[in-house]
Amino acid sequence: xxxxxxxxNPQASGTPRILEREPLVLHQRSYSWITNRICGIVENKQPLxxxxxxxxxxxxxxxxxxxxTYLISTGxxxxxxxxxxxxxxxxxxxxxWIGIGHAGTLISAILFxxxxxxxxxxxxxxxxxxxxxxxCAGLFPAFHVGRVWMVWFLAPIPNANAxxxxxxxxxxxxxxxxxTYFSVSLVFWYLGLVPDLATLRDRCKPGLRKLLYGMxxxxxxxxxxxxxxxxxxxxxxxxxxTPLVLSVHSVVSFDFATSVxxxxxxxxxxxxxxxxxxxxxxxxVLTLMIPVSKIYGLGDLITPKHIDNMAKIILLTGTxxxxxxxxxxxxxxxxxxxxxxxxxxxxxxxxxSTWAYYFMFGFNVFAPQLFWYxxxxxxxxxxxxxxxxxxxxxxxxxxxxxxxxxxxxxxPGSWRTYEATWVxxxxxxxxxxxxxxxxxLFLRFLPVIAxxxxxxxLPQSNPHHEDHGNEGIQEEDLMNYPDRHVPRDAAAA
Amino acid sequence: xSTLKRxxxxxxxxxxxxALYHAAEQVxxxxxxxxxxxRPFPIHGMxxxxxxxxxxxxxxxxxxxxxxxxxxxxxxxxxxxxFWSSIGLGFLQTLAETYPTVVQAKPTDIWxxxxxxxxxxxxxxxxxxxxxxxxxxxxxxLPRLNHPxxxxxxxxxxxxxxxxxxxxxxxxxxxxxxxxxLLEKAGxxxxxxxxxEL
Numbered sequence: 001x002x003x004x005x006x007x008x009n010p011q012a013s014g015t016p017r018i019l020e021r022e023p024l025v026l027h028q029r030s031y032s033w034i035t036n037r038i039c040g041i042v043e044n045k046q047p048l049x050x051x052x053x054x055x056x057x058x059x060x061x062x063x064x065x066x067x068x069t070y071l072i073s074t075g076x077x078x079x080x081x082x083x084x085x086x087x088x089x090x091x092x093x094x095x096x097w098i099g100i101g102h103a104g105t106l107i108s109a110i111l112f113x114x115x116x117x118x119x120x121x122x123x124x125x126x127x128x129x130x131x132x133x134x135x136c137a138g139l140f141p142a143f144h145v146g147r148v149w150m151v152w153f154l155a156p157i158p159n160a161n162a163x164x165x166x167x168x169x170x171x172x173x174x175x176x177x178x179x180t181y182f183s184v185s186l187v188f189w190y191l192g193l194v195p196d197l198a199t200l201r202d203r204c205k206p207g208l209r210k211l212l213y214g215m216x217x218x219x220x221x222x223x224x225x226x227x228x229x230x231x232x233x234x235x236x237x238x239x240x241x242t243p244l245v246l247s248v249h250s251v252v253s254f255d256f257a258t259s260v261x262x263x264x265x266x267x268x269x270x271x272x273x274x275x276x277x278x279x280x281x282x283x284x285v286l287t288l289m290i291p292v293s294k295i296y297g298l299g300d301l302i303t304p305k306h307i308d309n310m311a312k313i314i315l316l317t318g319t320x321x322x323x324x325x326x327x328x329x330x331x332x333x334x335x336x337x338x339x340x341x342x343x344x345x346x347x348x349x350x351x352x353s354t355w356a357y358y359f360m361f362g363f364n365v366f367a368p369q370l371f372w373y374x375x376x377x378x379x380x381x382x383x384x385x386x387x388x389x390x391x392x393x394x395x396x397x398x399x400x401x402x403x404x405x406x407x408x409x410x411x412p413g414s415w416r417t418y419e420a421t422w423v424x425x426x427x428x429x430x431x432x433x434x435x436x437x438x439x440x441l442f443l444r445f446l447p448v449i450a451x452x453x454x455x456x457x458l459p460q461s462n463p464h465h466e467d468h469g470n471e472g473i474q475e476e477d478l479m480n481y482p483d484r485h486v487p488r489d490a491a492a493a
Numbered sequence: 494x495s496t497l498k499r500x501x502x503x504x505x506x507x508x509x510x511x512a513l514y515h516a517a518e519q520v521x522x523x524x525x526x527x528x529x530x531x532r533p534f535p536i537h538g539m540x541x542x543x544x545x546x547x548x549x550x551x552x553x554x555x556x557x558x559x560x561x562x563x564x565x566x567x568x569x570x571x572x573x574x575x576f577w578s579s580i581g582l583g584f585l586q587t588l589a590e591t592y593p594t595v596v597q598a599k600p601t602d603i604w605x606x607x608x609x610x611x612x613x614x615x616x617x618x619x620x621x622x623x624x625x626x627x628x629x630x631x632x633x634x635l636p637r638l639n640h641p642x643x644x645x646x647x648x649x650x651x652x653x654x655x656x657x658x659x660x661x662x663x664x665x666x667x668x669x670x671x672x673x674x675l676l677e678k679a680g681x682x683x684x685x686x687x688x689x690e691l
Contacts (some may be wrong), residue, residue: 168596168605221640
């Protein structure tokens with residue numbers, strides 16, 4: 001994209017020139033163009049691609065349902081877990097999906113608090129993805145408990161013997177963290193949808209659709225009384241979700257870190273898991289948003305700048321993850337703990353599952369390094385390739401941490417190489433179908449981009465826009481970056 | 494067919510966010526109380542332009558959050574420790590039929606508290622988030638099934654690219670002529686007297 005240069009001080013030509021920021025919406029689109037383009041996705045017939053994806057997704061969801069039915073009717077033995085590998089694909093899949101669910105809240109909360117306006121084009125889809133990913137994640141521990149009809153034992157109510165849950169256990173912390181995360185993400189997503197549901201309502205002809213959109217839009221009138229409180233609420237939810245999103249994967253990592261298993265009992269786990277979750281989540285956001293943008297013609301809203309920014313976040317978090325992998329190894333050596341050192345030697349050098357370790361390292365640490373080079377961040381094929389690597393690599397990371405650690409437990413007498421069964425594999429495949437089906441239904445019935453928020457970041461939405469004219473420094477830019485936008489001569493004077 | 498109608502107020506359309514902002518300043522300075530602006534996205538500084546106070550929502554959410562912390566503290570200490578007995582409120586534990594279960598060799602006095610922090614944190618967030626949601630709905634006066642403004646044909650544009658000011662008839666300063674001329678002077682277009690069917 002071209003960066004247009006304009007003069008900071010039109011009177012004095014020859015003074016240092018400044019770079020204008022890249023616009024967030026290309027081709028100076030109007031409000032009604034944005035409304036029509038985004039609502040059009042919901043109102044028009046879906047393209048053939050949608051059906052090509054939707055039909056297999058529904059079939060895979062059926063496969064998932066079949067696998068779970070088979071599991072319930074036969075017993076958890078149909079999964080490949082045997083002592084000492086009691087946690088394997090199911091917990092790997094749980095951590096994988098919950099990690100993917102982290103990008104949505106990161107985009108909606110942390111990028112909101114840091115005033116990253118580019119988030120508006122991707123936050124809606126990322127939040128939807130978060131909710132669907134957490135739904136997929138929740139299935140695995142629920143079935144892992146063995147007798148799924150007893151899963152209500154996890155809820156903080158006493159069972160028939162008046163025995164309460166053990167609140168000192170990280171597994172119960174996890175129940176609270178994940179269910180809080182799901183509830184808060186849902187509230188955040190729904191509140192964000194309300195103004196856009198009103199837009200859909202106002203465009204519908206009277207009928208069932210209008211009734212339903214109208215009911216969920218709650219009677220929104222875009223009044224200042226609404227927006228004023230709404231913005232405060234949005235800010236509060238962002239401020240609440242920021243520590244929440246960091247806590248959820250920290251708590252997930254406590255499931256491992258608070259145990260005494262070599263390879264799990266490390267203090268680096270919470271930041272390492274959080275960075276990995278953001279990393280994997282952004283890869284999944286790009287995996288979904290690049291095709292959506294191409295199929296539905298949203299290139300003016302999801303611009304190369306958006307993809308570039310997300311690629312940079314993937315590069316950063318991927319490098320943090322690489323640091324964590326290396327630091328784990330170093331600490332295993334430096335601790336002089338024979339068990340810890342042996343765990344890592346078996347994991348990365350001569351154990352039965354070193355292939356998983358190499359996949360993990362290559363996909364997560366080396367592949368994102370391509371993003372140092374700007375043309376790669378702007379080539380959608382390269383971006384998609386790296387994101388696919390990361391999606392796979394993050395699954396291998398959890399597999400390495402969980403299954404390969406347990407394969408070689410403290411006593412060599414109990415060592416066993418883990419093998420997944422077909423039920424493990426098809427259940428996991430099925431959750432991809434479930435996830436895709438929910439996402440495609442979301443595309444079909446709800447606005448994929450936050451219409452109101454994108455309109456709010458257009459230059460003409462600033463009420464002081466016309467006071468300053470279209471050229472020159474905007475007041476807002478001066479407040480944000482004084483030294484970057486004011487020429488040195490002017491700053492000195 | 495009912496023919497009884499009640500005047501809801503005047504609705505005027507404006508061209509841009511800036512025009513709406515300046516119109517709001519004029520209506521505020523004219524001393525109106527019962528009026529509002531309708532627009533497709535939030536405009537920063539509109540509260541000042543309208544002379545509205547800040548939202549009280551953060552105070553509600555603070556109370557909600559503290560409630561969450563207390564609920565989590567009570568739930569966990571009541572079911573896992575002897576804390577309530579040690580401060581002379583043992584009847585609470587009898588009432589709720591709870592007794593501390595010793596697991597992982599953790600103490601049953603108050604000093605096992607750090608193990609309760611994660612759940613206290615999560616419930617603080619959960620209660621705050623729900624207080625935000627329901628507090629917001631209360632402050633917005635939503636949900637409601639209908640509103641007189643929806644009778645206006647042009648009002649539907651507010652969710653697309655329309656900017657509107659509506660001055661309600663129940664405002665003490667409202668008069669059919671003066672209010673209309675104020676809106677005209679501020680640059681309003683398509684000025685419409687919105688009527689509510691009774």
